[in-house]
Every structure is written in structure tokens, then in C-alpha cells.
Amino acid sequence: MNTLRKIFLALVFGAVALGARAQELDCRVVINADNVEATDKRVFQEMERAFAEFLNNRPWTDMTYQRHERIKCNLILNVEDMPSIGNFSGTATVQAARPVFDASYETMSFYVFADKEWVFEYTESQPLEYAENTYVNNLTSLLSYYAYLIIGTHQDTFSPLGGTKYLDRARDILNATQGQQRPGWESFSGPNSRYWLVEDLLNTRMENFRKGMYDYHRKGLDIYAEKPEEAMKNVMGFLRNLKELNSLRPNSLLLRSFFQAKADELANMFSKGNMTLRKEAYEILTQVNPTESDKYEKILGK
Structure with missing residues (x-):
């Protein structure tokens, strides 16, 4: 069995059991703040580093991924406003890819999604805190929500409905935000909101879409x-x-x-x-x- 086939089969079965958990994501984070008036742009460089470390260095599942199996993804955040020090808003584009067997290219597994309602607080050098099933702050809710969506939709492409438990975790994060009065999390936020994205993915009426991701x-x-x-x-x-x-x-x-x-x-x-x-x-x-x-x-x- 050649090396490519071994790598691919490891991805098909989700992970390789090595006795220790490893990170699932290989996420490139890009922060564009050209339109923000700020005397010190270093905060955005630090933001890039902190977001990437949060996504890439944290184990999100109980599976083990070798480095070459990690899910390649992009988070591109256009910061459009900084109304006060430490407060930001902007639009995020999120996408992820998976390998295609016997091909020299990768295909999208999480589709280009422009989230126009990123509103968050960030302070340089302050650790990004996250707790499962608990709302800590909007920033780590946003990052963890997309981490689970990426993993869940990725797993759906390798086994029918294989990503359900990770999509459920994304919905748990959404549920924990209810009542926090943050944009994008509520049902009335509009048809392109985070609320409707995960609701559609887990809606039984749309189940054939997710099953079709495996077929496709x-x-x-x-x-x-x-x-x-x-x-x-x-x-x-x-x-x-x-x-x-x-x-x-x-x-x-x-x-x-x-x-x-x-x-x-x-x-x-x-x-x-x-x-x-x-x-x-x-x-x-x-x-x-x-x-x-x-x-x-x-x-x-x-």
C-alpha cells in the first residue's frame, strides 16, 4: 500500500489511534484592518497569532490526527470598525478543504461563508478563555463554533452523517449564546446568520444534503x-x-x-x-x- 493511500485511508476512518489526542485543524488566520484607524497596528498582528493558536493548538475532539491529516482551513477577518480600544467588529470568511483521492488538488469541505456579524472584545496578551457548554465571551464562542462546523462538515464527507456530534457541539455553543444579545446568534438575525447555518445542517428535512456530501x-x-x-x-x-x-x-x-x-x-x-x-x-x-x-x-x- 503506497504512502498516499495510507494517508487517505487514515482520513477516511477519521483518525489514527495513537494513545494521545492531537490537534485537528491547520488554520491560516488573516486579519485585514486597513480600514481601521489605529495608532498601533501591532494589535492586529497579535490577534492573528492568538486566533491561530486557539484554533490550531487546542484538541477539539477525542480523535487523534497526525500532522499531515489536519484539516486545512482559512479564517479571513476584515476588521471594519474599532469603536473603542479592545472592541472590534467586522466580516469573517471561513473555508476548509479536504484532499481528493488520486488527484493533485483539494476540494472545499466547508464552503465559503461570509459572516458579517463578528463583534468581539480582544485585549493583547490576554489568554483566550473557553469552556465547553458555557458562554465565556463572544470571541471564543465564534472561534469554537466555526472549529466544530469545519470538523463536522469535514467528517460528513468521509462517512454518512459522520460529523453529527461535532455539529451538535456547534449548536451547543449557539444555544449558550442565547440571551447575550450578540448579533448573528439569534433566529431573527436573518437567513444568513450563524443560527440558521447550524440549524439547517441539523434539520432532518435537510438530512439528504449532508448524506449527499458523502456521495459527492x-x-x-x-x-x-x-x-x-x-x-x-x-x-x-x-x-x-x-x-x-x-x-x-x-x-x-x-x-x-x-x-x-x-x-x-x-x-x-x-x-x-x-x-x-x-x-x-x-x-x-x-x-x-x-x-x-x-x-x-x-x-x-x-
Whole structure:
């Protein structure tokens, strides 16, 4: 068994038992504060370091990851306002990737998500405190919420509904914030809020979306190099489910985020092979994701 296959199988089964817990995330944190008037910009450099250490040096699960198995992810925070010293607000973009078997590229496992309601306090050199199932402060609630979403959605791509317990932890964090009057955590925060993101992921009506993440990645992308037609058929089944889900929850955040990350990938996958499958894929994709219709023209060779 070659090294790549060993690494990949370790990821499929979630972790390697080595008798000690290790960190799950390999997160790159970027803080952009160009629009903030501050006499000392070092606070933002320190913020980058502190956020990265919090995400990358903390064990979030009882699994053990070797360094090459850690989930690559990005947290890009555009700080837009500093109303007073130690108080910040901005927009965060969060994304994560997983390897594709027998391919030289990675694919998104947590979709590009722009959270416009990051409001938090931060003091240089002060430790970031976090306690399971307890609200300590908004900053560590935000960071830990996304850590669990990244891990949960990542695990879903390797086993059907495999990330449920980590998504449950993200919802526990959300529940602990209720009553704190912080934006983004409440049901009335709007359809693009953190509240609705995790609620949609755990809603039984949307369960076929999460099951489809396994079909799309493990039974689609991971076998595409060796069995392209079988992979296309498996992904086609998922697209049919997406059509039904779109009728249940039109323009849902989950579907919009998925297509934002996957439109190019889908267009490439269905750009060759069985024309009957390609035509059906084109019809579904242009119906449920009309904003990316230009990209899907590639499927029919236009």
C-alpha cells in the first residue's frame, strides 16, 4: 500500500489511534484592518497569532490526527470598525478543504461563508478563555463554533452523517449564546446568520444534503480518476436530491454556499462522458443555481 493511500485511508476512518489526542485543524488566520484607524497596528498582528493558536493548538475532539491529516482551513477577518480600544467588529470568511483521492488538488469541505456579524472584545496578551457548554465571551464562542462546523462538515464527507456530534457541539455553543444579545446568534438575525447555518445542517428535512456530501466526495470525487462514469452517476443522484431540497428550502444558505464553492468543480466533472447524464446535470444545475448558468454552459460544450 503506497504512502498516499495510507494517508487517505487514515482520513477516511477519521483518525489514527495513537494513545494521545492531537490537534485537528491547520488554520491560516488573516486579519485585514486597513480600514481601521489605529495608532498601533501591532494589535492586529497579535490577534492573528492568538486566533491561530486557539484554533490550531487546542484538541477539539477525542480523535487523534497526525500532522499531515489536519484539516486545512482559512479564517479571513476584515476588521471594519474599532469603536473603542479592545472592541472590534467586522466580516469573517471561513473555508476548509479536504484532499481528493488520486488527484493533485483539494476540494472545499466547508464552503465559503461570509459572516458579517463578528463583534468581539480582544485585549493583547490576554489568554483566550473557553469552556465547553458555557458562554465565556463572544470571541471564543465564534472561534469554537466555526472549529466544530469545519470538523463536522469535514467528517460528513468521509462517512454518512459522520460529523453529527461535532455539529451538535456547534449548536451547543449557539444555544449558550442565547440571551447575550450578540448579533448573528439569534433566529431573527436573518437567513444568513450563524443560527440558521447550524440549524439547517441539523434539520432532518435537510438530512439528504449532508448524506449527499458523502456521495459527492467519497463516491464521486474520490473515485472520479479511476471510474469517472460511476462517479458521475453517484453525483447525479445527489443533484436530484438537491433539486428536491431546493423546492423545500428555496435559496437556502446551505445550497447557496455549496454552489458558490462547487460550481466550477461540477462544470468540469460533467464536461465529458455520458451525454444523457450531462444534459440532466445541466438542466438541474441551471434550475437550482441560475446565477452560475454561464459556468454550466461548459457541460454541453458551449
